[in-house]
Amino acid sequence: MTDVATSAPVEAQLEAYRSELTGYCYRMLGSVFEAEDAVQETFIRAWRGYDRFEGRAALRSWLYRIATNVCLTMLGSAQRRILPMDLGPAGSGHAGDPGEPRPEEIWVGPAPDGRILPERSDPAEVIAARESVRLAFVAALQHLPARQRAVLILREVLAWSAQEVAELLDTSVASVNSALQRARATLAAADTSADVYQPMDDEQQALLARYVRAFEAYDLAALTTLLHEDVTLSMPPVPLWLHGTEDILAWMTGTGSGCRGSRLVPVVANGMPAFAQYRPSQTGVGHEPWGLTVLRVSAGRIAEITNFLDTERLFPLFGLPARLG
Template identity: 65%
Template structure:
């Protein structure tokens, strides 16, 4: 797997020069640190499974780095030093915490008649993250594709099955393409220990059935874009015949914070016509989350209802992942508190 995007680094992964480059003016420490915020947020999100916890972890990393910057002696690159701090921040946050998951990781699919139940705490769930918070805006297309694939909700959920240090090893080695020696230095460990942890992590992910492919998907092609346009049209018109034609036969619907989830397009349509009938008249505003197409869903009265993250499969809609914590998520995605057309660019 190739190295993912590394905004703020030189071509060989080293630190940004303090003088800003050839002939440039010296850069302030805060600017040097901030150059790494996006990639560090992506790393912490993969570690923690929460956009909010990832941003808190990166902020703590920046604070610690700022306070210690005058003692940074350059024995490693600035990037390596920041990842060392971020890793220890994440490992501290993960002590004693339960692993985050998706509804399908916790139980078998429900039926349309199953009571929706009581919502579980936010700490139960893998949450969505806006692409712009974790993916570099420019870079090598192959690296960008790898980065997109490794923030996919299913893959982030699979990472949570790993012990925290194994998780860090696998992300650093397989997602960011660090050498075993570099990871050993970061973790104050040995190369043999890192290689052993990586082997165990790979085995666990293989058993989970969800690993990031070496050949990651490219940005949406014309056919996928057309599929999404047809989906928006069918959903907003609440045309169940048109929607059924777009859904994969094994399409899933999940709705954190509720544990209930459904599988199969027949059950999805029954849900929308029954318990989910309040979705009629909704409007969908496009956003981008977890390397996938996504939408902010507003009810007919203009109130926020969900962030939908869409997975496609075999030319159809394969998963509708709907996150209902709109009070926190809509501001995170830059969406207005009431529907009034697309958000400003």
């Protein structure tokens, strides 16, 4: 992306980079809420220092330098964000208690595509952008030291040269290349594979339609045919996670049976298919928010179901209604 015209007001020049900077900060921080805070701080610093900027460097590079410093500062005092699978082995589908919810600050969270992915016309760029914000990829990034994380995102995702990254981080090209090599080795051990989400793909849409029909009918036999045998289910902010169809079905027929009668509203999160789940209201009228479900599809079946239960913050973020009916 080229720099915006310098004749535009400074606020407009900064605003043109909001979505791509939010995507960068989201990959760095693992939270769209923290990413938006980081971008706002970046814009404040840029606005205050704009008179001293004087075009000595490209505006985009300057903003990324500020955003990187903001993120590194935030990461210096923050706990690494995780998914439930990082806490330990899978639990039992017969467990009656999923565990006490953990603080929001420890979880990798979902993000609407519109907040973190700038508009692109090239289909290949669209696909690459979606792949770079998948939950599994963002979660894997959190295992990297902060500066390695920045190097890998700038080099592998944003396609900056080693020289450009070295200048941004005030280091050498050799140091950048070394950090990139170590980061790649760490990510190689993580399973970030998934089918590329293509909303216009007939087979993918058929799979998702069958998922919606089976879930809303609570037809667990039909649902099982759509899942990989080693499918996982997690429910941040509770720590319990399940592995395999047997445990997931045991959970859904037991403790999780309150999902019976739910309605699903399609959304897109992290370049992946997702649904807002509304459970039947305890008043007997309409449906109330229960969770935001993000699906990972692999080899034509559902390989991962992540239910984010922080509906008070997530549903407004995704522009979802407070209730149905």
